[in-house]
Amino acid sequence: MDGLEQQHRDAVLALLNTGNWDEKQRIVETQHALLLTDEADRVLTHMLQQYQSDADTRKLQQHRTLLRRCRKIGIAAAFAKRAQHASQPNPQATAERAQHASQSNPQAALAITIQQWIATPNWDESERYLQQHPELLTDEAQQLLDQMLQMAQQLNDENAIRMFQQHRTLLRRCRNIGIAAAFAERAQPALPAELAQIDPA
Secondary structure, three states: OOHHHHHHHHHHHHHHOOOOHHHHHHHHHHOHHHHOOHHHHHHHHHHHHHOOOHHHHHHHHHHHHHHHHHHHHOHHHHHHHHHHHHHOOOHHHHHHHHHHHHHHOHHHHHHHHHHHHHOOOOHHHHHHHHHHOHHHHOHHHHHHHHHHHHHHHHOOOHHHHHHHHHHHHHHHHHHHHOHHHHHHHHHOOOOOHHHHOOOOO
8 A cells, every 4th residue: 555545544534533523524624635536435435345334334335425425516515415414304403403503603503504505405495495594695694605615715625616606696696686586597598698799679
């Protein structure tokens, strides 16, 4: 095993051995150059072939899926989606955690709300979620989304950058012209450049 391969393996092991999901996200953000790679995926696949117990297999599959999703939709969105999925069996507990977070750290609660909004599976769900969470239309939410975008830019996470920029633009339009109008505008296909230049009769 060469030095670079060992670095990938060490990064994967550090992720697996961390029990706290917030800490896992920090590890992926700081070690993205090692973890969000084909080599890290091969390390996890090799581990899956070695370990036989159901618990180990589930854990390895969970982390391999998470890292693949991070590569596809961005780190923040992937972790938000995991948290949303994990909370689905017990909505009451989710509500209690959200209430506790809003009381103890309002900014953290708002960050969770933003991540859950970004992780909605389609634009119809995104619009409904935004209608249910007017706090996303505040200056505080806009500033927090700006910070998330800056973090993604520092990490050179192209998927996350694109997703944060897209949602930031949409949020600004919602604040300017209203949620329904902004989503209707987003759904309209853009005119081809040669048609857009034609003056109306």
